[in-house]
Amino acid sequence: MAGMSGKRLQKELAKIQGVLPPGISLVSAEDLREWQMDLIVPDNPIYPPDEKYRLRFHFSTNYPIEAPEVVFMLLSTPERKIPMHPHIYSNGIICLDLLDKQGWSPVHNVESVCISIQSMLASNTKAERPPGDAEFVRSNRSRPRDINFLYHDPTV
Amino acid sequence: MASYQADQLKEQGNAAFRNGEYLEAEALYTQAVQRHSRNPLIYTNRANVRLKLQQWDGVVNDCSKSIEITGANAQNHKAWYFLAQGQLGLHHPNEALTSALTAYDQVLHPQPTAKISPKDLETFSAFVLKCKKAKFSARDLERLRRQGDLRAELESMLETQRQRDLDEVTTQLHRSQLGNIEASERSQEISTTLDDKITSLRTVFAAADPANHKAREVPDYVIDMITFEPMHDPVMTKNGHSYERATIYEHLKRSPTDPLTRDPLTIRDLRPNFGLRAACEAFWDSGASEWIADWS
Known part of the structure; x- marks a missing residue:
């Protein structure tokens, strides 16, 4: 594995296999390039406490200098929905500044990204999709990090 | 030509x-x-x-x-x-x-x-770390080997002493200076004492063997927050946090910002952190390879 990502990911994995904050769990990391994590959102009626959401992390060889690609996955067994949120499209793409080129910093890691997404969901009050969701899902062909989102709502 | x-x-x-x-x-x-x-x-x-x-x-x-x-x-x-x-x-x-x-x-x-070439600093920095790990793990192996030699030597000295004491008892028995029962009690005592000494010797050496130590946590201050590797040439940003020079350079090439505060930051703002560098050296010297068994 080229670049610094291999060793860094091995160490993150070793750490994550120990302890994780409540509501966050590692599902798989058989391939160091792609990990899956499950999230539970506490204390928010929009998200039932028994419902888990599956995140897929994809790492380039330049991780952590480059941000990972992080999306929600839609699965039938076990059932995993895409959580309703004004910054999460129905195809799982998340609009969060820390995941894009400008907002990313190499001191972030899988755990801190999960915590940020969890708290973004926990503080959400609107069970809705971003404006233009249907159009975006139909037409988007870019990878998430190449999309220029408009952060029209900096309060979320 | x-x-x-x-x-x-x-x-x-x-x-x-x-x-x-x-x-x-x-x-x-x-x-x-x-x-x-x-x-x-x-x-x-x-x-x-x-x-x-x-x-x-x-x-x-x-x-x-x-x-x-x-x-x-x-x-x-x-x-x-x-x-x-x-x-x-x-x-x-x-x-x-x-x-x-x-x-x-x-x-x-x-x-x-x-x-x-732009990747040289990162490549060479990673190789310095590799050499450090090799150097200190070789040193620890050598120490273990020498410790093993010393233990074997001491044990054989104790065995020689046991044999000499037992021979002495046999001689006294033959000269009838000792009775049969007394001689057998003496021999028993000599063997027990020597067995105890050898057990103590082994315990002492086992306690000094790093392989028997419980894994220790690598102190956070020697770890670069970007690569999660121990540092050897730490530099400090304006907010007081330190990073391995080669990795923060790599980050600044992409984004001239402080990784923690997002404030503007360039290579010129970085300062070598000599105190931390000395602390990192001390970490390696303290038998780092036993901390980093899973690090190579």
Whole structure:
């Protein structure tokens, strides 16, 4: 594995296999390039406490200098929905500044990204999709990090 | 004329190298050296191909020759870097570390005409770390081996003493200075005492053996927050946080911001952190390899 990502990911994995904050769990990391994590959102009626959401992390060889690609996955067994949120499209793409080129910093890691997404969901009050969701899902062909989102709502 | 022919052969050698024809490339560089033996680049290039062929002795010779031609203080970071790899191949981690640090230093403070490729600093920095790990794990192995030798020697001395004491009892028995029952009690006592001594000796050595120590946490302050590796050349940002020089450089190339605060930050704002550097050295000296069993 080229670049610094291999060793860094091995160490993150070793750490994550120990302890994780409540509501966050590692599902798989058989391939160091792609990990899956499950999230539970506490204390928010929009998200039932028994419902888990599956995140897929994809790492380039330049991780952590480059941000990972992080999306929600839609699965039938076990059932995993895409959580309703004004910054999460129905195809799982998340609009969060820390995941894009400008907002990313190499001191972030899988755990801190999960915590940020969890708290973004926990503080959400609107069970809705971003404006233009249907159009975006139909037409988007870019990878998430190449999309220029408009952060029209900096309060979320 | 000779130098022109040598250059032609070197170019052919480079082409062969790029095609992965390492034996062919090595032969061409050798011909080039025979034509004109004062061009350091030919030696450096042959060292590179010999690395691929794992001919470590040849690598070390070629790099030494290249460095001898340019002068030990002249910019020749590739030769120093290949030399370090050759020395590590020959299991000389101390020499390898010194060479790797020279290469790193030359890339960090290059002469104005030097050709440095953008990934050199990161690559060399990672190699310095590799040499450090090799050096300290070799040192610990050596210590264990010596400790093992010492233990064996002490145990054999105790065994000799046991035999001498038992012989003494036998002699006294034969001279009828001791009765049968008394002699057997004495022998029993001698053996028990010596067994106890050997047990204590083994306990003491086991307690001193790092392999029997519980895994310790690597202190956070020696760890670079970007690579999660121990640091060897930490630099500090304006907010007081330190990073390994090569990795923060890599980040600043992409985004000139402080990783924690997002404030504007450039290489010129960074300062070496000598205190932390000393602390990192102390960490390595304290038997780092026992902390980092899973780190190599």
